[in-house]
Amino acid sequence: MRGIPLSSALVVEHLDVLVTMDESRREISDAWIAVEDGAITGLGTGTACLGAERRIDGRGLVAMPGLINTHHHFFQTLTRVLPAAQGLGILEWLAANYAFWARIDEEAVHTTACVAIGELLLSGCTTSSDHLYAYPKASGGAIAMLEAEIAAAAELGIRFHPTRGAIDVSLEAGGSPPPELVEDTDSVLESMEEAVLKFNDPSPGSMVRIGLAPCSLTICSERLMIESGDLARRLGVTRHTHVAEVVEEEDYCAEVYGQRPVERLSELGWLGEDVWLAHVVHADTSDINRLATTGTAVSHCPTSNMRLGSGAAPILEMCDANVTVALGVDGSASNDSGNMLAEARQAMLLSRVSAGGNRLMAPRHALRLATVGGAAALKRDDIGVLATGRRADIAFYSLQGVAAAGTEHDPVAALILAPPAAAAHVMVDGRFAVWNGHLTVDEEPIVRAHRDLVRRILR
Numbered sequence: 540m541r542g543i544p545l546s547s548a549l550v551v552e553h554l555d556v557l558v559t560m561d562e563s564r565r566e567i568s569d570a571w572i573a574v575e576d577g578a579i580t581g582l583g584t585g586t587a588c589l590g591a592e593r594r595i596d597g598r599g600l601v602a603m604p605g606l607i608n609t610h611h612h613f614f615q616t617l618t619r620v621l622p623a624a625q626g627l628g629i630l631e632w633l634a635a636n637y638a639f640w641a642r643i644d645e646e647a648v649h650t651t652a653c654v655a656i657g658e659l660l661l662s663g664c665t666t667s668s669d670h671l672y673a674y675p676k677a678s679g680g681a682i683a684m685l686e687a688e689i690a691a692a693a694e695l696g697i698r699f700h701p702t703r704g705a706i707d708v709s710l711e712a713g714g715s716p717p718p719e720l721v722e723d724t725d726s727v728l729e730s731m732e733e734a735v736l737k738f739n740d741p742s743p744g745s746m747v748r749i750g751l752a753p754c755s756l757t758i759c760s761e762r763l764m765i766e767s768g769d770l771a772r773r774l775g776v777t778r779h780t781h782v783a784e785v786v787e788e789e790d791y792c793a794e795v796y797g798q799r800p801v802e803r804l805s806e807l808g809w810l811g812e813d814v815w816l817a818h819v820v821h822a823d824t825s826d827i828n829r830l831a832t833t834g835t836a837v838s839h840c841p842t843s844n845m846r847l848g849s850g851a852a853p854i855l856e857m858c859d860a861n862v863t864v865a866l867g868v869d870g871s872a873s874n875d876s877g878n879m880l881a882e883a884r885q886a887m888l889l890s891r892v893s894a895g896g897n898r899l900m901a902p903r904h905a906l907r908l909a910t911v912g913g914a915a916a917l918k919r920d921d922i923g924v925l926a927t928g929r930r931a932d933i934a935f936y937s938l939q940g941v942a943a944a945g946t947e948h949d950p951v952a953a954l955i956l957a958p959p960a961a962a963a964h965v966m967v968d969g970r971f972a973v974w975n976g977h978l979t980v981d982e983e984p985i986v987r988a989h990r991d992l993v994r995r996i997l998r
C-alpha cells in the first residue's frame with residue numbers, strides 16, 4: 540500500500556455527482572457517501588454530518604457503482620496483439636493462440652491475472668469473473684491454477700468470480716484445441732467439486748465465488764455439460780459457458796444436433812437463473828424468448844465480437860424481452876484491452892450500428908449494463924448499486940483537464956460519450972485498490988514479471 544488509509548469510517552464529500560443506479564435512478568449533486576467496515580453506511584447531498592475519521596474532498600469527481608466484468612480469460616494477456624493472430628477470424632485465431640496457451644502454469648496464471656486485474660481496476664472495475672479453461676497436462680493442475688489467480692485477486696484487491704472452465708473433447712474444425720489442453724471428464728468433474736469446496740464463499744459480501752464453466756458446446760462432451768450442470772445445482776453455485784459466438788457454431792449444432800445453439804443448451808439443462816452465457820451473438824427471437832423465460836443472463840462482449848468479426852449480439856432486443864444483459868471485456872487476445880468503461884462505450888456504439896440508426900442506446904443504459912446488469916448476471920444483491928447496506932465498491936472518475944472540458948452539461952453521460960481513460964480512485968469493499976490513477980500495489984514488478992513470462996512462453 541502506498542500510504543492510502545484503509546477506509547474505516549470514511550466520508551467522501553462534495554462529489555460533483557453520485558450515480559446510485561438504484562431503482563429510481565437517483566443521481567445526487569454535491570453528494571457525500573460514507574463507508575465503514577467495507578459497507579456503505581449512508582449517502583446524501585451537502586455536507587455530511589458524520590464524525591468521520593477521514594474525509595476526502597470529492598470535488599471534480601463522479602462516483603459510480605464499481606463496474607462489473609462478467610467475461611474474461613486472464614491468461615490471454617500473454618498473447619495480446621499476437622502478430623500472427625491480428626487479422627484472423629475466431630477459428631484460425633484460436634489455432635494461432637492455442638500453442639502458447641498450452642504452455643501456461645500456475646506462475647503464468649498468477650502473473651497474467653495480476654496484469655488483467657490491474658487493468659480492470661484502473662478502469663473502475665471492482666468485480667470480475669474469469670473463465671479459466673486452459674489446464675495444460677504439464678501444469679500443477681486446476682486447483683493450483685485457480686489458487687494462483689485467487690491469490691492475485693486478493694493481492695490487488697478486486698472482488699472475484701473465477702470459474703473452473705474445461706475442455707474434454709476436441710471437435711471444433713479448424714480451431715481444435717491441442718491434446719495438452721483436453722482433460723478427462725471424470726477428473727474435470729472431480730476438480731470442479733474440489734474447487735467449489737475449497738474456494739467458494741457464499742456469504743454476503745463474499746470476495747470469492749466459484750462458478751462452473753465448461754468451455755463451449757463444440758469442445759465439451761454432452762456428459763460434461765449435463766453432469767457439471769447437476770453438480771453446480773447440487774453445490775449451489777453459478778454456471779457459465781460460451782454460446783452462439785460465431786456462425787460456424789450455429790452450423791455445427793444444426794448439422795450434429797439439428798438444433799440452434801441456445802436450443803441445444805436448453806436440452807442439456809443449461810438455461811436457468813444460475814446461468815450466464817458469454818456472447819450469444821447469433822440469437823433469433825426464439826432464442827431470446829428461451830433466455831427470457833428461463834432467467835438466463837447474457838454477457839455481451841462487443842469489442843471481442845468486432846475484433847474477431849463474430850457479429851453484433853441483439854442486445855436491445857434482449858433488453859426489450861427482459862433478458863439480463865451484462866458486459867464482458869473477454870480475453871485480452873481478442874480485445875486487446877481490459878478497460879470496462881471503454882467496453883460500455885463499445886456496447887453503446889455497436890448497438891447503434893447494428894440497429895442501423897433506428898434505435899440509439901443511451902449512454903446511461905450502457906452504464907446500467909456495466910453495473911446493475913453485471914450484478915444480476917453474477918447473482919449478487921450486494922453490489923452494482925450505491926445504497927446504504929451495499930458493499931462499498933465505488934469508482935470515482937475525474938472530470939478535470941482538457942479531455943473533460945465541455946462535458947459540464949452532463950458529467951454522467953460524459954463517462955461514455957467522452958470517456959476518461961482511467962478512474963481516479965477505485966474502492967473495493969471499503970479499501971482503495973486505485974488511488975490517484977495508480978494501483979495501490981506496486982505496478983512495476985507486475986509489468987516486469989509479465990514481460991519475462993512473455994519472453995519465456997513465446998520464445
Ligand SMILES: [Zn+2]
Binds near residue numbers: 610612670781870
Ligand atoms: Zn471468451
